[in-house]
Amino acid sequence: MNPSASRIKVQPATESEGRKDYIRIQDFGFWYGAKKALDAISLDVPERRVVAFIGPSGCGKSTLLRNLNRMNDLVDGIRHEGDIQIAGRSIYDPGIEVISLRRRVGMVFQKSNPFPKSIYDNVVYALRIMGVTDRAVLDEACETSLRKAALWDEVKDRLNDSALGLSGGQMQRLCIARAIANRPEILLMDEPCSALDPIATGKIEELIHELKAQFTIVIVTHSMQQAARVSDRTAFFYLGKLIEYDTTEKIFMNPSQAQTEAYISGRFG
Amino acid sequence: MTQPAYDNSAPKGEPWVWFTSLGLIIGLTMVAGLLGLVLVNGFSVFWAPAVPTVKLSDGTVMMGQLAQRRVRPDSPASNPKYERQYQVGLRELNGASYVWVEEAKIAQEDFSSATMGLERMENGPAFVTPVAFVNASGSKVPLTKATFNDLLNEVERASEIRSELNTIQRSKIGAVNAKMESTRIDLRRAEDRGEPTADIKAQLAALDVEFNQLRALSEKVLAKNALAKIEVRDARGRDVVLPMATIVRAWLPNDMSAWDRVSLFFSRLREFLFDEPREANTEGGLMPAIFGTLVMTVFMSLLVTPFGVIAAIYLREYAKDGVILRMVRVCVNNLAGVPSIVFGVFGLGFFVYVLGGSIDQLFFSDQLKYNNNTPVFGTGGLLWCSLTLALMTLPVVIVATEEALSAVPRGMREASLAAGASKWQTIRDILLPASAPGILTGVILAMARGAGEVAPLMLVGVVKLAPTLPVDMVEPFLHFDRKFMHLGFHIYDLGFQSPDSDAARPMVFATTLLLIVLVVCLNLGAITIRNRLRARYKGASF
Numbered sequence: 097m098n099p100s101a102s103r104i105k106v107q108p109a110t111e112s113e114g115r116k117d118y119i120r121i122q123d124f125g126f127w128y129g130a131k132k133a134l135d136a137i138s139l140d141v142p143e144r145r146v147v148a149f150i151g152p153s154g155c156g157k158s159t160l161l162r163n164l165n166r167m168n169d170l171v172d173g174i175r176h177e178g179d180i181q182i183a184g185r186s187i188y189d190p191g192i193e194v195i196s197l198r199r200r201v202g203m204v205f206q207k208s209n210p211f212p213k214s215i216y217d218n219v220v221y222a223l224r225i226m227g228v229t230d231r232a233v234l235d236e237a238c239e240t241s242l243r244k245a246a247l248w249d250e251v252k253d254r255l256n257d258s259a260l261g262l263s264g265g266q267m268q269r270l271c272i273a274r275a276i277a278n279r280p281e282i283l284l285m286d287e288p289c290s291a292l293d294p295i296a297t298g299k300i301e302e303l304i305h306e307l308k309a310q311f312t313i314v315i316v317t318h319s320m321q322q323a324a325r326v327s328d329r330t331a332f333f334y335l336g337k338l339i340e341y342d343t344t345e346k347i348f349m350n351p352s353q354a355q356t357e358a359y360i361s362g363r364f365g
Numbered sequence: 366m367t368q369p370a371y372d373n374s375a376p377k378g379e380p381w382v383w384f385t386s387l388g389l390i391i392g393l394t395m396v397a398g399l400l401g402l403v404l405v406n407g408f409s410v411f412w413a414p415a416v417p418t419v420k421l422s423d424g425t426v427m428m429g430q431l432a433q434r435r436v437r438p439d440s441p442a443s444n445p446k447y448e449r450q451y452q453v454g455l456r457e458l459n460g461a462s463y464v465w466v467e468e469a470k471i472a473q474e475d476f477s478s479a480t481m482g483l484e485r486m487e488n489g490p491a492f493v494t495p496v497a498f499v500n501a502s503g504s505k506v507p508l509t510k511a512t513f514n515d516l517l518n519e520v521e522r523a524s525e526i527r528s529e530l531n532t533i534q535r536s537k538i539g540a541v542n543a544k545m546e547s548t549r550i551d552l553r554r555a556e557d558r559g560e561p562t563a564d565i566k567a568q569l570a571a572l573d574v575e576f577n578q579l580r581a582l583s584e585k586v587l588a589k590n591a592l593a594k595i596e597v598r599d600a601r602g603r604d605v606v607l608p609m610a611t612i613v614r615a616w617l618p619n620d621m622s623a624w625d626r627v628s629l630f631f632s633r634l635r636e637f638l639f640d641e642p643r644e645a646n647t648e649g650g651l652m653p654a655i656f657g658t659l660v661m662t663v664f665m666s667l668l669v670t671p672f673g674v675i676a677a678i679y680l681r682e683y684a685k686d687g688v689i690l691r692m693v694r695v696c697v698n699n700l701a702g703v704p705s706i707v708f709g710v711f712g713l714g715f716f717v718y719v720l721g722g723s724i725d726q727l728f729f730s731d732q733l734k735y736n737n738n739t740p741v742f743g744t745g746g747l748l749w750c751s752l753t754l755a756l757m758t759l760p761v762v763i764v765a766t767e768e769a770l771s772a773v774p775r776g777m778r779e780a781s782l783a784a785g786a787s788k789w790q791t792i793r794d795i796l797l798p799a800s801a802p803g804i805l806t807g808v809i810l811a812m813a814r815g816a817g818e819v820a821p822l823m824l825v826g827v828v829k830l831a832p833t834l835p836v837d838m839v840e841p842f843l844h845f846d847r848k849f850m851h852l853g854f855h856i857y858d859l860g861f862q863s864p865d866s867d868a869a870r871p872m873v874f875a876t877t878l879l880l881i882v883l884v885v886c887l888n889l890g891a892i893t894i895r896n897r898l899r900a901r902y903k904g905a906s907f
Binding site: 195 | 774781782786787901
């Protein structure tokens with residue numbers, strides 16, 4: 097059997113928190129050309145938990161998120177200092193290929209971006225490019241991912257239809273199914289609900305609750321209510337700096353920084 | 366309600382709507398006029414009008430079909446005098462096929478039902494009064510309306526013999542000739558190297574026998590047509606005997622039903638599309654030119670598409686943005702504006718002489734040495750024509766592909782990379798399929814430009830008359846080295862190089878019409894494919 101097939105076996109779901117510093121960001125600074133976007137960020141993300149990044153537009157939360165799977169490498173003229181480690185290993189380690197990093201760190205974008213292919217081909221895309229050709233493995237991965245993304249019942253009879261015929265909420269859930277099909281360890285979500293109606297948003301939030309049993313999730317959101325509903329920990333950024341990082345409960349009930357309090361109570365931002 | 370003083374925007378109508386629409390109307394009128402002119406003139410080639418017998422006031426009599434009517438250039442504008450041109454045919458007797466006559470001098474014009482039109486293998490058509498015909502077995506039959514169908518059968522039989530003869534001479538004798546030629550080269554090489562030549566000489570002798578047999582056979586076939594002939598009388602009363610073998614078609618222009626006229630029209634149209642030319646290309650068909658144009662355009666597209674797409678992928682996806690890249694882009698765009706004849710000169714200088722010459726030196730040195738330095742690839746041919754036009758249309762494909770690639774939404778690219786795909790996997794699986802319709806648009810434009818191009822082809826391998834097709838049943842089936850015929854060049858050759866320009870004129874329009882139809886068909890085919898591809902991405906919300 098294909099060696100990569102073993103990767104997609106369903107792991108037993110667990111509610112226990114794994115290592116506390118699964119993603120460790122240390123003194124991380126980042127520049128787009130001459131413009132400094134992030135300034136000495138340090139924070140740890142625990143395994144199998146949901147961490148929300150909040151803050152006003154342009155505060156650097158998306159930039160940090162896009163550094164976790166090195167999507168920012170596509171931009172010209174970038175520079176960083178400090179380090180990001182996943183499971184104890186630096187993602188900038190020359191021994192780590194950016195492709196294998198991205199296979200471990202899945203990503204869901206703000207705007208749903210299905211490929212102009214069938215629903216089935218969309219979901220198994222990551223597996224196919226890893227070289228999986230065994231139809232049984234692909235079929236199983238497709239069904240498992242779509243079930244986890246709560247989309248299976250809606251599309252199981254039309255897997256071969258174009259993904260572009262789905263509704264906006266379905267497309268975003270399809271993108272989530274696509275991102276988890278090759279069983280990454282971490283799932284990055286960049287404002288996944290900003291283009292969706294409340295019902296679709298509710299479905300995706302439920303989904304995040306279920307997915308955290310297996311994935312470590314980092315979500316960027318503009319909606320404070322969403323951060324409060326889905327996340328275990330929340331980080332508040334402002335002007336490229338990490339202002340406060342604590343359990344969600346603490347951030348929303350009893351923030352220790354005045355700026356955090358001002359932001360979550362809607363006085364600025 | 367009163368308007369404030371500063372508001373001078375009272376309704377004034379929209380004169381610019383009229384002005385801009387005028388531009389469109391002028392453009393459309395010119396296109397419609399062009400198509401109309403080509404259609405009317407082109408289809409008149411196939412139509413058989415009534416043929417008058419014209420008596421002039423000086424007593425001359427002639428029979429012919431009206432070709433054109435115009436105002437005499439020396440007549441005053443207030444009182445225009447007309448002259449007419451008749452196609453009288455029988456060039457061997459009349460000297461010229463076409464005669465100008467002043468309208469004022471025409472004394473009498475009548476349409477005798479006996480008048481017969483004959484289309485012949487050479488010397489133009491003949492418009493005559495029938496007398497009798499001799500059939501294949503040698504018996505003479507008076508030619509009247511009643512026996513006209515028998516004559517048609519004889520003509521049909523004679524043309525079958527002609528095509529049988531054609532098969533023997535063209536394919537069989539041609540194949541033996543080609544074999545003899547290569548055996549002679551073998552012989553010269555063997556003699557040159559002092560190798561034994563007995564085998565080769567035996568082969569040559571065997572081929573010689575085969576050749577003589579075929580020649581005897583063709584003479585035997587030819588003899589079947591020896592007896593049959595038509596006896597006719599021309600307008601001036603001269604008796605003429607025409608061998609049946611030279612007759613292509615016979616019809617009674619003044620005594621035929623509408624149905625007969627229409628079927629004659631389609632019979633000529635069929636010949637035009639599927640037969641070979643005769644009479645210095647002014648009569649007969651255009652099959653070799655149609656075929657040559659198609660094959661060349663297809664090869665050109667097959668060459669230009671991969672080159673253009675690969676170059677565009679590099680420019681758009683891999684090359685680092687900078688001064689050099691921008692200069693390369695400017696150069697590529699300017700390449701599209703270089704006059705096509707320049708590409709012809711480049712094709713001749715580089716492809717034919719340098720590349721073709723080197724290929725000949727490397728792979729066909731025996732051919733050169735023992736065959737009087739006759740080049741194989743070192744002369745114009747299909748391959749060099751396709752390559753030259755591919756080079757000429759390359760910028761179109763590159764620009765279209767670059768634009769199609771950059772139009773693929775950024776999100777799709779990021780989604781693929783975020784899923785762990787490499788750059789090449791992203792290009793292959795996501796970018797190329799998504800930009801396929803745009804790439805095909807470029808290929809369509811390239812084909813449209815390539816199919817209609819003439820000037821560069823004249824330098825790198827198109828000829829007036831090619832004895833063979835570039836694709837046929839002789840190994841290796843695809844003859845990239847062969848010269849071929851092309852519709853565009855055919856038009857130029859007919860219109861400006863023909864010995865009988867009057868006879869060629871209608872054919873120019875018919876060929877133009879055909880070229881337009883061919884280009885439209887090629888484009889429609891490509892557009893259909895593109896629309897199918899587009900339909901696959903229908904419903905895209907980005």
